[in-house]
Amino acid sequence: MGSLLSRSGPASSYANVLKRRASPSFESLEDDTSRKRLKEDVNDNAIDSGSNQNLLMTQHAFADDLAQELNCGCCSELCYHPVVVSPCQHFFCGSCCVLWIRNGGSNCPACRGISTSVTPSRPLEAVIDVLLRAYPAKIRAEGERIQADEVYKAGTPLRIPTPREASPEPNLNQNADFARPCPHCLPGNPYGWRCPQPIPDPVSDPDHAWHFDDGTPPGHLYCGNCENLLAIGAPTTTKCDMCQVSFCGVGVQGRCIASPLQSQHPHGISDVGDLIQMPELYECFGSNTVEVEYLLDYVTAQGLTPRHIYREIVTNLQSQPTGFKLLIELELFVDLHGVAPGVDPNPDAPRTKICRLCAAEILLWGLKDWWVRERQKGYLDESVSKRKDCPEGSECSKQKDLGWCFVFLRRAYI
Structure with missing residues (x-):
């Protein structure tokens, strides 16, 4: 008997003969499984x-x-x-704090807590930068950023001045029609001297x-401080040689008096913190905030007080x-x-006697020239002291341009 191969065609034909079709039950199962897998794929997508x-x-x-949590207070x-306020740790835009x-x-x-310092x-800053890189739409408007940069130099520490104690309330004359006796008018007064009138x-x-x-x-x-009546000839009465106003010496101790020039306190300017919050300080320098910051940093580093600066200005004037x-001719x-x-x-x-208000006027008037003299002592960093003079002088139109003021020296504002 011959072999099976000798009786039939090619091998593929035998494959077709030997290959069985799947049973009906199996075919049904395969279709259901495919549909199930297709449905699962669709659901997964x-x-x-x-x-x-x-x-x-x-x-x-x-x-x-996150942006809400990083909002300025x-x-x-x-x-x-x-910038962050210590010790309470509240944070604000640097320009808002200034x-x-x-x-x-x-x-x-x-x-409203008393703070010791404000630091960048x-x-x-790093968290805000990451946020803005991911969501640039949250960046502040360009105009706002330009204005803020004019007010605050990034990375600069700030100083919040300590609250000043309120001045004692003056004992104003309560009678609107008739004058009341001054402290020296009554007999047996505690000051040991009585008015002749x-x-x-x-x-x-x-x-x-x-x-x-x-x-x-x-x-x-009338006393220039408490505004009560005073006796002209009383031993406690003094007169300011600058404004020609008299002071009783008994109304408010330390304030109702014209003192010798070198021993007076400028009114309302007892420490560097008082200078910081005075708009007149920035007016002295033509709103050149860069130069003001250099001045404040120098005064703080040297431990100088406004009263010390006032004395040096008086000495120079004398x-x-x-x-x-x-100064008198300038009224x-x-x-x-x-x-x-x-x-x-x-x-x-x-001129030997001066009141507190006139002392403050002298301090502010002479502060620019004092700063120029002080810069020449060589205590400042060379990057500050060796800046070039502005070619435009006091007529410079860029006095409020911080970039310009970082480059040029005092003649941009004097």
Whole structure:
């Protein structure tokens, strides 16, 4: 008997003969499985698409929450060049904090707690940078950033001045029609001296009371600080040689007095913190905040007080041939007080006594020239002291351009 191969065709034909079809039950199972797998694939794709959408929504929500947490406590916008107040750890835009201080702020803008320092926050700056790289739409407007950069130099520490104690309330004359006796008018007063022309008490002697419509009672003037009547010849009475206003010496201790030039305190300027919150300081330098920051850093580093600077300015004026004559001719001391001044008996007379308000005027008037002299002592870093003079001088139109002011020296504002 011959082999099977010898009776049939090619091998493929035998393959077709030997290959069995799947049973009907198996074919049905295969179709169901394929449809199931197809359905699972479709469902998986739908789940993946939904998951991506949910993830994207979650990321946007996270970015919104993070941006909300990084809002400045002053302007309620995303912080720009953030600074942190110690010890409370509240943070703000650097420019917002500067404006808070310039407007008289003496504590944390958020909690009103007394603060010791304000420092730039590199960690917060880094977090904000990462947020803006992922979501650039959250960046502050360009105009806002330009304005902020004009107010605050990034990376600069700030100082919040300590609150000043309130001045004692002046004992103002309560009677609107009649003058009351001054401290030296009454017999047996505790000051050991009595007015030769005492003012009658309107309560005990109404028939002889002095009516204000008749002017100032003879032998008396009004104190430039407490604005009460004073006896001109009393041992405690002093007169400022600058503004020609008299002071009683007994109303408010340390304030109702014209002191010798070198021993007076400039009114309202007891420490560097007081200088920081004075708009007049920036006006002295033509709003050149760069130069003001150099001045404040120098004064702080050297441990100088406003009173020390005032004394040096006075010493320099006294060494000049004209002394204080120029300041008087400029009417620097006119209308500083709420009372009428006396008459200057001799404009060329020596000036030995000064009140607190006039001392403050001298400090602010001479601060620029003092700073110029101080820079020449060589204590400043060369990057500051060797800046070139501005070719435009005091007429420079770029005095508020911080980039320009970093390059050029004092003649941009003097």
